[in-house]
Amino acid sequence: MSTAPVAVQAIPRGTLAGRVGRRALDWVPALAVLVLVFVVWQESIAIFHIKKFLAPQPTAIASTFWTNRHELISAGWFTFQEALGGFAIGSGLALVVAMVLARWRGVGRALMPYMIAANAIPIIAFAPIMNAWFDPFSKGSKMAIAAVLCFFPVLVNTLRGLTSVRPQSIELMRSYAAGEVETFRRVRIPTALPFIFTSLKIATVLAMIGAIVGEYFGGAFTALGVLIDSRSTTFQFKEAWAGIGVACAYGIAFYLAVAIVEWLTLRAVPSTGE
Amino acid sequence: MATLAAAAVIASVVVGAATTAGASTNSHKLTKVTLQLKWVTQAQFAGYYAAKAKGYYKAQGMDVSIKPGGPSIIPEQVVAGGQAQFGIDWLSSLMTSRDQGVDIVNIAQVFNKSGLTLISWKNTGLDRVSELKGKKVANWLGGNEFEVFAALAKFGMDPLHNKGVTIVKQPFSMGFFIKRQVDAASAMTYNELAQVLEEKNPKTHKLYTLKNLNVIPMQKVGTSMLEDGIFVRGDWIKSASNQALAKKFVAASLKGWLWCRGHQAACVKTVLANGTALGKGHQTWMMNEINALIWPAKLGIGAMDPVAYGRSAKIVKTYGTLKKLPGREAYRTDIAKAAQAILKRQHLDIYGRNWRKANVKVTPGGN
Numbered sequence: 001m002s003t004a005p006v007a008v009q010a011i012p013r014g015t016l017a018g019r020v021g022r023r024a025l026d027w028v029p030a031l032a033v034l035v036l037v038f039v040v041w042q043e044s045i046a047i048f049h050i051k052k053f054l055a056p057q058p059t060a061i062a063s064t065f066w067t068n069r070h071e072l073i074s075a076g077w078f079t080f081q082e083a084l085g086g087f088a089i090g091s092g093l094a095l096v097v098a099m100v101l102a103r104w105r106g107v108g109r110a111l112m113p114y115m116i117a118a119n120a121i122p123i124i125a126f127a128p129i130m131n132a133w134f135d136p137f138s139k140g141s142k143m144a145i146a147a148v149l150c151f152f153p154v155l156v157n158t159l160r161g162l163t164s165v166r167p168q169s170i171e172l173m174r175s176y177a178a179g180e181v182e183t184f185r186r187v188r189i190p191t192a193l194p195f196i197f198t199s200l201k202i203a204t205v206l207a208m209i210g211a212i213v214g215e216y217f218g219g220a221f222t223a224l225g226v227l228i229d230s231r232s233t234t235f236q237f238k239e240a241w242a243g244i245g246v247a248c249a250y251g252i253a254f255y256l257a258v259a260i261v262e263w264l265t266l267r268a269v270p271s272t273g274e
Numbered sequence: 275m276a277t278l279a280a281a282a283v284i285a286s287v288v289v290g291a292a293t294t295a296g297a298s299t300n301s302h303k304l305t306k307v308t309l310q311l312k313w314v315t316q317a318q319f320a321g322y323y324a325a326k327a328k329g330y331y332k333a334q335g336m337d338v339s340i341k342p343g344g345p346s347i348i349p350e351q352v353v354a355g356g357q358a359q360f361g362i363d364w365l366s367s368l369m370t371s372r373d374q375g376v377d378i379v380n381i382a383q384v385f386n387k388s389g390l391t392l393i394s395w396k397n398t399g400l401d402r403v404s405e406l407k408g409k410k411v412a413n414w415l416g417g418n419e420f421e422v423f424a425a426l427a428k429f430g431m432d433p434l435h436n437k438g439v440t441i442v443k444q445p446f447s448m449g450f451f452i453k454r455q456v457d458a459a460s461a462m463t464y465n466e467l468a469q470v471l472e473e474k475n476p477k478t479h480k481l482y483t484l485k486n487l488n489v490i491p492m493q494k495v496g497t498s499m500l501e502d503g504i505f506v507r508g509d510w511i512k513s514a515s516n517q518a519l520a521k522k523f524v525a526a527s528l529k530g531w532l533w534c535r536g537h538q539a540a541c542v543k544t545v546l547a548n549g550t551a552l553g554k555g556h557q558t559w560m561m562n563e564i565n566a567l568i569w570p571a572k573l574g575i576g577a578m579d580p581v582a583y584g585r586s587a588k589i590v591k592t593y594g595t596l597k598k599l600p601g602r603e604a605y606r607t608d609i610a611k612a613a614q615a616i617l618k619r620q621h622l623d624i625y626g627r628n629w630r631k632a633n634v635k636v637t638p639g640g641n
Binding site for chain 2: 051128131132135136137215217218219220221222223226229230233234235236237
């Protein structure tokens with residue numbers, strides 16, 4: 001991949017083993033904080049006699065997870081599919097629209113204030129409406145919520161990325177008599193990639209939120225949001241917490257997956273000026 | 275109205291005489307208490323709003339603030355957390371909460387019949403629970419599903435594991451049912467059933483009628499459970515002064531229900547004045563149906579029927595993943611009995627044997 005035609009400075013790299021080793025050490029303080037939080041949580045419930053139904057101990061949640069792992073993991077998978085679908089639709093559409101707006105700047109300038117405004121509204125408030133528009137028991141209604149949630153941040157960030165190219169680069173491309181497509185391919189998109197990936201990582205989180213909150217208002221019996229909601233309204237807080245834990249796990253895995261794609265892509269496209 | 279005024283005077287005199295340690299003898303100093311409802315302001319809770327509006331609580335030395343509920347407000351949590359002294363919820367919710375170590379106790383069982391039904395469209399032919407095999411059946415879940423799950427299980431389906439029937443969590447409005455996105459939905463006689471009947475059939479441009487629907491009441495299936503009742507914290511009700519307060523609170527509340535039995539229209543007006551989401555037509559239908567869940571009260575309003583309690587307990591144990599079968603410790607009868615005695619001393623009818631359901635017509639959109 002180092003044969004990329006655009007000349008750039010080499011990214012300083014150590015050996016893989018060295019990198020991993022250094023990375024592992026970087027994690028130590030974070031891990032220590034995690035362990036500390038769990039210990040304080042566990043012990044303070046015992047020490048302050050906090051009612052078990054208000055805040056179950058981490059060990060109790062863990063054992064509840066283990067007992068119900070099959071149900072929880074498959075419920076999480078069901079909801080993850082909705083999040084993934086919504087993420088793909090919302091982000092995909094946003095990328096296409098962003099490119100159109102970047103190509104025809106007049107349209108972009110006219111629409112941008114509204115896009116930024118839309119990005120600032122709590123779109124999750126539309127969740128019950130989506131359930132009314134689409135079949136609330138289908139995956140489609142949750143994908144719709146997730147898609148709308150993902151759309152605006154990806155659009156705004158991508159557009160910002162595509163249009164934050166240095167004018168000199170564009171002029172250089174023009175002097176090569178490069179067309180719009182070529183300019184997009186060689187300059188705009190590579191410049192926008194860090195912006196795009198940042199927004200995609202945000203979108204993974206939003207997609208999970210959209211799917212789960214959408215399910216709170218109605219959905220399949222086998223969905224994670226339905227499980228968390230109905231367990232917490234019947235005082236089965238250990239089960240609810242275990243469900244929340246599963247939601248976190250899927251959410252983090254989703255985020256990391258995009259982060260890995262980002263790392264691979266940015267490594268392969270050095271012109272992003274790392 | 276003259277007799278009513280007289281009754282109020284008598285009531286206040288009786289109460290004045292009966293004032294005990296808990297409340298101050300100073301008539302201006304009312305004991306502040308809070309009641310947490312199960313759901314939003316609607317005729318389902320008419321009796322409590324009436325008791326407040328008619329001054330029954332005040333006459334018992336209480337200033338009651340009524341907190342409406344909602345989708346994510348769990349009355350048991352509010353009462354257990356000390357933000358309200360009294361709560362209204364289904365008996366099944368009380369049982370599941372107790373099983374999780376929440377110390378709450380039922381002190382008066384207001385509804386003695388179940389208002390839960392399964393409904394389907396007439397032309398589906400699904401007019402019996404046995405026919406729902408392999409179908410999509412909706413319920414709100416979160417503790418409202420036990421009667422329906424028991425009914426389905428009675429006919430060989432396994433709703434808990436989504437086998438033999440597909441369970442979905444239904445939203446709180448009935449649009450999904452109108453759009454036929456499920457085969458059968460849960461509906462309370464007093465609320466969701468009316469919501470469907472308040473919609474216009476797009477083909478005929480007329481309101482849907484009961485002729486368009488199959489209505490399967492859980493009462494008929496034999497899996498009905500006790501629903502709305504008044505509960506308090508177990509440690510709170512141990513003190514004698516709180517017991518005295520509870521007796522008076524329940525007496526005034528039940529008196530509110532007695533008043534709504536005889537004055538449906540006026541009671542609806544009171545409820546509407548407190549701000550309802552759905553309008554007068556809907557609340558009028560609801561008031562009538564709610565009265566049908568209370569009256570006639572064979573054991574007197576507020577009394578727990580041990581047989582219905584036992585059936586409810588068994589159903590929750592089977593479908594609510596309870597650790598143990600709820601026993602007699604989940605309710606006490608002394609408070610309701612004392613409250614009934616107070617009402618009897620006022621020569622009020624706590625049985626309502628002569629009450630007859632009115633013929634209420636739904637209105638478009640419940641307005």
